[in-house]
Amino acid sequence: MRRLKCLVAYDGTDYSGFQVQPDQVTVQGEIEAAIKRITGETVQIVGSGRTDAGVHARGQVFHFDTASKVPLEKWAFILNNQLPEAIVIRSVEQVEPTFHARFDVKQKEYRYCIDNGPVPDVFFHRYADHIRHPLDLERMRRAARYLVGEHDFTSFCSAKTFVEDKVRTIYRLEVERDGQMIWVICRGNGFLYNMVRIIVGTLVEVGQNKRDPDEIPEILAACDREKAGKTAPAKGLTMWEVAY
């Protein structure tokens, strides 16, 4: 047996998220079925974390164990031949049997794409949330700065969560413009359920002058999901990178 670490990108639009769920088409389910067709083995891949329905990935990571003799350098190509085009294995490497795709995560980066053009760019219709009126990026950046660092992110976490410890550290939270697209880049040591989407939803309200950037410290201190902004739509979110 050897343990393989795989880097996978996917267009999450047509999947019910990463994680296997009964009677749903999921990214994990597609990958496990592809492995079964290649090796005959029934494996359970372990992802770095879930992504919700409609969320994409550029650099999701998973591991699995296999007894297959497929040469390491052929794995990505053979898997991609068995996968739908919306799921692409970017690389496969052999790792120590103690490597764990979820437990060993050091940092994660998500990027959220807002199409802020007066008319949406149709080639981003699956990958960006369109907001027609121009956002005030300077206000968004001022609000973002309050979120960097170690905080209790209870206010920025879906109330439907069972995680007890809601303290996380954000290393980087930037708002950048690229043509008519606005990218919110968020890097941290881990993220709570819906955390990036609630952060983006709140920054958007700041950028729309519906909230003051200087409200953020109060929102954090309240530890109350009701105080933060709406959850931004899934389709703008991409799991960008996982660092070990």
Add this chain to the structure above:
Amino acid sequence: MRRLKCLVAYDGTDYSGFQVQPDQVTVQGEIEAAIKRITGETVQIVGSGRTDAGVHARGQVFHFDTASKVPLEKWAFILNNQLPEAIVIRSVEQVEPTFHARFDVKQKEYRYCIDNGPVPDVFFHRYADHIRHPLDLERMRRAARYLVGEHDFTSFCSAKTFVEDKVRTIYRLEVERDGQMIWVICRGNGFLYNMVRIIVGTLVEVGQNKRDPDEIPEILAACDREKAGKTAPAKGLTMWEVAY
């Protein structure tokens, strides 16, 4: 009544082409249904030309006549609210009642996107054709130069066509790299059925060293579809611009 000229972009992946066909979901059908919901009028829009199933547009143009009193500056927004996200009206302007979206075309530009990375970029899986082995761009460019100018393009036209005059002028045929994407930019006074896709398919074979760039004059002279390369897949093709 007034005549409106509309610029429309679409992701053609899930449509059976632009033109209305019985029992098929088409871009034209979606737009006509949207107009009907807005004005109550049953209109037939006139496009600059068809696009095949799976082909996209950034700058398709159509016109239609309406008695509706919807203000000109509201049309794009109202239409977009009635259209699926894969179809975006970019602009609407009033034109002379003699303007004709098909007959008045002076130039058309198509762009074809080839994903030439060792591993495909998943965010282009609907908009680019993936070719894994590196293409030789210099060879492709040398071949392309022979196609610029006025020629009988019978060899580069689907045999399933009824058009008699197959002489067309290509003003520009360029092969450009942008990261792992290769763009073939093709501008001319008009295009025959599948012409851009056959040109791209032939250039790809040249780039793969399966053909010599200097074969092109013979292929043109033969006036025989069998002499040219394969028809490149629809999904990499985008109708980029129509000039009047």
